[in-house]
Amino acid sequence: MSPPLPAIAVLSSGVLASEVLLTRVFAIIQVHHFAYMVISIALLGYGASGTFIALFRERLEARFPEAYAANATLFGLSMVAGFAIAERLPFNAAALVWDPWQLLYLSVLYALFTVPFFCAANCVGLAFVCFPDHTGRVYRYDLVGAGAGALGVVALLFMLFPSPALCAVAALGPLAAASAMLYRSGPRRLRPAAGLAVLALALAGGLPASLTELRLSEFKSLSQALLVPGTEIVAETSSPLGLVTVVRSPTIPFRYALGLSLANTQEPPEQLGVFVDGEGPSAINRFDGGLEPFGYLDGTTMALPYHLVGRPKVLVLGAGGGADVLLALYHGASRVDAVELDPNLIRLVADRFAAFAGGLYGRRDVRVHAAEARGFVAGTAARYDIIQIPLLDAFATAAAGTLSLSESTLYTVEALEIYLSHLAPDGMLAITRWLKLPPRDSLKLFATALAALERMGVDAPERRLALLRSWNTTTLLVKNGAFTEPDLASIRAFARSRSFDLVYVPGMSPREANRYNILSEPYFFEGAAALAGPERASFIERYKFDLRPATDDRPYFFDFFRWRALDELLELRAQGGAALLDWGYLLLFATLLQACVLSVALILLPLWIWRGAPAPGRDRRRVFAYFLAVGFAFFFVEVASIQRFMLFLSHPVYAVAVVLSAFLVFAGLGSGIAPRLARRLERRPAHDSPWPGRLPPVSALEVAVAAIAALAIVYLLALPPLFRWLMPLGDASKIAIAIVFIAPLAFWMGMPFPLALERVSKRLPALVPWAWGVNGCASVLSAVLATLLAMNIGFSAVVLLAVALYVLAAAILHAPFESAARPPS
Template sequence: MALISAAALAYEILLMRLFSIILWHHFAYMIISLALLGYGASGAVLTLAQRAVQQRFAPLFSAAAAAFGVSAIVCFSLAQRVPFNPLEILWDPRQPAYLLAVYLLLLLPFLCAGACVCMALSCFRGMVPRIYSFDILGAGAGSLGVVALLFVLSPADALKLIGALGWVAAAVAWLECGGPRRWPAGLLMALAGLPLLLPQAWVAPTMSPYKELSQILRIPEARLVVEQSSPLGLVSVVESPRIPLRHAPGLSLNATTEPPPQLGVFIDGEGLNALTRFDGRQGSLVHLDQISSALPYHLLRHPRVLVLGAGAGADVLQAHYHDARQIDAVELNPQVVDLVARRFADYAGGLYSGIARVHVAEARGFVAASAERYDLIQVALLDSFSASSAGLYALSENYLYTVEALQDDLRHLQPGGLLAITRWVTLPPRDALKLFAAAVVALEQSGVADPGSRLALVRSWKTSTLLVKNGAFDGADIAAIKAFCVARSFDLAFYPGMRPEEANRYNVVEPPDLFDGAAALLGPGREEFLQGYKFHIAPATDDKPHFFHFFKWRSLPELWSLKGQGGLPLLEWGYPVLVATLVQAAIASLLLIGLPLAWVTWVGARQNNRMPLAGPRGRILVYFLAIGFGFMFIEIAFIQKFVLFLSHPLYAVAVVLFAFLLFAGIGSRVSGRLAEGARAMRYPVAAVAGAICLSAALCLVLLSWLFQHPMGLPDAARILISAALIAPLAFFMGMPFPLGLAKVEATDARLIPWAWGINGCASVTGAVLATLLAIHIGFTAVVVAALVLYGVAAAARP
């Protein structure tokens, strides 16, 4: 049981890594949803085949485990061949069908794994807590183990190993269940080696042709120089000798010099970062003064600079060109740092060994833990233009651009220091206005009476740069900003005292432009402007950190009416995909719950058996729906919340899942004793629900402190702190399911697979719905909704 559950959870997390390479990492909610749908579907299938399971448990269990091993590899390989392109989902009617095909293919392995668990729960009466605890303990080990595995194996090799685990579980199950002959176990163990022998090309992830790396490699003679994989991403370095790469975002059209030779650095095929050849001559870096991010260096002399998201070092070179007296560079991915500091040290001119002090850390955590103050904090342009403009990040959490993040940055500035953030220009304005709104709120909450006196915004043809000053801009600052823009034909978007006619002079766009929006955000009608604007540009916060979510339902008819004029790209595809997935999950869940219920009722009526009355069946339905939704709401909210504390989405998924599953497994074992004492304890489920509410409330109180103080600790320490915080809550959350299932077993054991299916299908819809709710109402509200659901479960206990 532990083996097959470990393999299933490892496969779930590995699929997130694989989809990060193939498409984008924001498919995590879909992966979790389809995993749970597979588990729910297993309950439906076994409800219809209970007699066969009882009679031939050992061969069916072993067959299901082996089928998991086969389907984990085969279904992923087939899913890659489905021509699903999320960028076309709004205008190609075939894309929803392709999405459904991918969904159903990847569902099959989880159906097989879920069938193993459900068969064991159905056949071994009186052992529900023990079986369930080994199920989730194994799952917890698999969720953390696969992350460690990805440090030493490529995703393709990890996939083959997980496939082999299914065969090993089948062999162990055959031996444990006392099969009539021993040789099938030996054969199954021998077959476990077959996945490891598969050619790499059969299982290697195939990157979307719409990703930046795929596009770059279409250039004649462009080639991969280096490719390295880890849980943090697939790092690819590209060289193009025939048609040189030139990456200088928003380079002034007045520029007369071109960048020196560059290599392209990509993470998971996106976010082009330039590794520039530097021979030590300052004159070779003149182009770095011709982009909008150079503005703060025209207001400061020899600043102490902190670069957040340094990547391959373009912003570090910019600081060096402008005679910064000290440069601290923060980069999350150690592979990128190692490439610049070692493999390409000579090419980069000792950028990360002699020019800057490099810190491998998450940017927000580094700032929170640092006691230093800087003259300039530069937030690099971290994402790709194509991904940002297409709405690819609409579902992702980003804690760099929240109100609280800006406040942290401002606290680490010297008096007169500057925070500079560069973003891509999108039309109509979205990113820049949302960031400007966050800066206004951050200054107001910091006690600044006139936030407009500390803000400046400029725009090139491709990028915009926002400056937030620790103090008011004076006349000399404003003169320097004007001179900088005039020399480069950049547009002034806002500075204190700016007149409307000064805006929109060089790169002319139709209103509403940035100046109109900035003025409205500083005026008394801010809330009306935010409500009336066609995109969602309210400031992102740590509780609602979806900075790239701009979708508004009321704008949909207008944008759809512009379909023939190119209006659809203004819609982020991520949000419609999420809604489409929710609809698919809800329909599938209703079918998987309703069909088995109808079957069991019909069979019972024909056989004239004593079936549970409608009341008990209704209580079972409500109870398992409530705990399924409640568990997933809390789990998904915590995963998204811990992205900030644990620095990376994959780390957050693995650690939070591990902690929840580990301590929920322990709670499940304890619940067995609680169920035995249920006669003495009249309302065990109500007591557990109360404990869950108290534990969750404690977590919510501690989280705000947690994300301020220990964020600079090493990874191991933060993982332990996360587990300790989650432990009490997860312990009690592991109890309602086995308590309810034990009650169902005592009432009518034939309903165990159905109850399992209800819980699984509720979890399916809950995984997607939790993400949707978090975007709109925030993580805290999602957790509160989960606690209400646990209260409903306590009231409806079967």
């Protein structure tokens, strides 16, 4: 009898797609990093499933199709129900600092989403238990299905808004159930199967919209904007990149202009507010071809480079609604290349609101590119007089320190090198960030620019830097060449007339610092001066926030957290200093701790209670250690690879979809072939080993681990330079190249799990469910841990650690199991 393979694939695709979708909907209704935490914890349902099957194995085995169908159906139902309930919980992430009740709501969220993942894991786990001879195939269909889910969900998000998409994906649960009921045909199963199919249809399209429509937290900027009389949503688009909402507010206009000098007296023109995932707004400005209304933009720190370069050719990275393009045009730019990641946003400005925006994106002197910023620069041969990186993140998100755990390859040393190498002679790179007190972003960026210039072999890099601050923004200028006296005079005049403070210009005297926006101490100036001087290392060491420049290997620009400042910062919370703490890192750490505790409660504890298992303790420990190691290693490599290939493919959504899907599919293929390879190597007599007479025979596991280790290390060394060289290629060829590189690595990585599971199921069948459970928990822990480790030691080190874990795993299973020791033949 063979397992219901299509049902397994369908359900797995549903599980992976729903993980992605839950992250999306939570990012919209709440904040992104909480989504990450909730889903990580909920995935521990996989671990709980192992324990559950181990305890109720016999009863479940006896009625496999029904048990499978029930769990698959429950997966779909509990996913939608969980979401509908979660939306109605009065959970407010921002109040977690103050309100202990929020912890209760958070636990409810965990519990709600553990259910669907638990049910889904039961299905796969049961298939492993009931079909011990088909381990490799079950695993193959599981992985290939998940791979299809990773690609499919991206396509789905282009067609549907997130919550209907979630319902559609949940419908895969009952659909898989129907297919499982049918896998052995018979009239008795036909009717329930038909019923389940109807249920799937109802779930996908028949639910009342009010049940699952997105309910934004009242603290989201969009919710608050909509409370203003007369506001209305005039357009809304959705894609995997985000939910874009355009709001009109005729009664009380939007007047978005950040960092405006207090000396400015001009009112911004009429604007449409643009919200992404409910955060914002940024603005689409009314433009009738006349540039005078945009004089106010000259009162921001962003305008500085235009006072140093005449008739510039400009590149705006992150053009959004177009304010920075207007700034460039206001200053007589000869040509503007505007790069924006989200094509929906471009279409809104270029088509839907083209009349309002004065055809801004259709002008002859403006060219718009839908592309990821850094990838665009790396792939172009053009040189620019000004490369402008405006503020891309909303203040609220930046302020709460919640970006800290998101990778950003926009502000790494390597990224700055790329931008700087695309400057025309005497061109300027201008990067604007929110002002934070005490200084964080601005000083880290300053240190990053210094590091980039040094790596490019520039003499006296500090002569090319200028840093300016208003009362709420800072702008860093990096010149392709040393600043001249006339440059410096222009900078000083620009700052003086707008009451902006100089943080750093070459040859600046301390008396010039801290004059208009006065701090109790000139922290910005002192920091920049220290970084530009000989005591940079000691300053970074002594600073209470992490100012080490981000690199591609450790791409966490927004992570400023240092453990040794924690005590002090926690104490300051009562005095209104909660914002000094970068909560992102702490949340990630909290996630890991919670996941550890829950893993112990869900796996180790039941196993300890149930220690009368029919297997010697040593075998159990080996099985446990093996699946833990393999679970960690797989995800370490996967997470690190996503990071590496994302830089190459440069588009965050496609890159994740392609890489994840390629990994899962090829690992699936590998797992399917694993048993055959194992049998061939087993059958081979000792003298017929690949290295006759010199080395002992090798197992399939050892071959796989050797291949993984070799590939991982070669990639670590060879891919970065190779990718730099291949960067200018088109998207399609880059995707193909990425798949070619992922395929062999993933293929071998698909083997260690089923190879060992097959051995366990033959010799120690009682241990199969918790091998599955341990592996599930390890996967969750490792995804969180990989990020934490990468933040501290970088992705290369994470890959090396993974290789070490694979080798360790192979060593653990080198000897046969004691309980199955057969008499020598």
